[in-house]
Amino acid sequence: MRISELAGSAGVPTSTVRYYERVGLMGVPARTVSGYRDYGADAAARLLFITRARRMGLSCDQITSLLPIWAGTNCGAAQDRVGRLIGEKQAEIAERIAELAQFSAQLDAVRIALEAEPLADACRSDLTCCVPESQGGAVAVELVRRP
Template identity: 70%
Template sequence: MRISELAEQVGVATSTVRYYERIGLLSGPSRTASGYRDYDEDDSARLLFVTRARRMGLSCDQVSSLLGIWAGSHCANAAERVGQLIDEKQAEIVERIEELHGFAAQLDSVRDALRASSPPDGCRTDLTCCVPESPGPVVLDLVPRAR
């Protein structure tokens, strides 16, 4: 099947298929005489595996490690490792929620400081009139971390 058929069958964009090939999650397919990529059912199964793992929030590196365990036939080993990765992802989510609660509290503090006094006619040189100093640095990475 062609790349567009494979992508449609799994529910991803053709650019996603090409990206997964570039980074090694999918092997390069054979080519037709006219140079078109030619995928088979094994490619489809692998793409489906990769797509589902990515939709669970697993990083490409994590998916790559799973592919070595799964290889299309070691379901029990892959399922066990996926379970471990889910546990790790859950712990990461709990940690991120705690960080976000802390960040929300810091923002409440800043808002309270702004509301505590009327703004002056002109900005102060230290800008505390419109952007008060927060209680501490906000270290918040909104991009998911690779683990």
């Protein structure tokens, strides 16, 4: 099958398939006489495995570590490893939720401090009139959705 058919079977763009080839998640396919990529059923199964793993939030490195275990045949070992990776991902999410809850509380404190300040005609030199000091460290917030 051609790259567009392969990508369509897993619901990803062709650029994703090319990317997975570049980073080593997908093998380099055979080429037709006219130079088109030519994929077999094994590539479709592998791409589906990779796509589902990515949708679960696993990184390309984590998937790379899964591929030798899975290889399309060792479902039990792969299932065990995926279960452990899911546990790790859930721990990361719980930690991130705690960080974001702390950040939300910091923002609430800043909002309360701002609302308590009387409006000034001009900004103070330390800018506490419009950006008061907040307790706690900076919290990194990603503003883009991961694929």
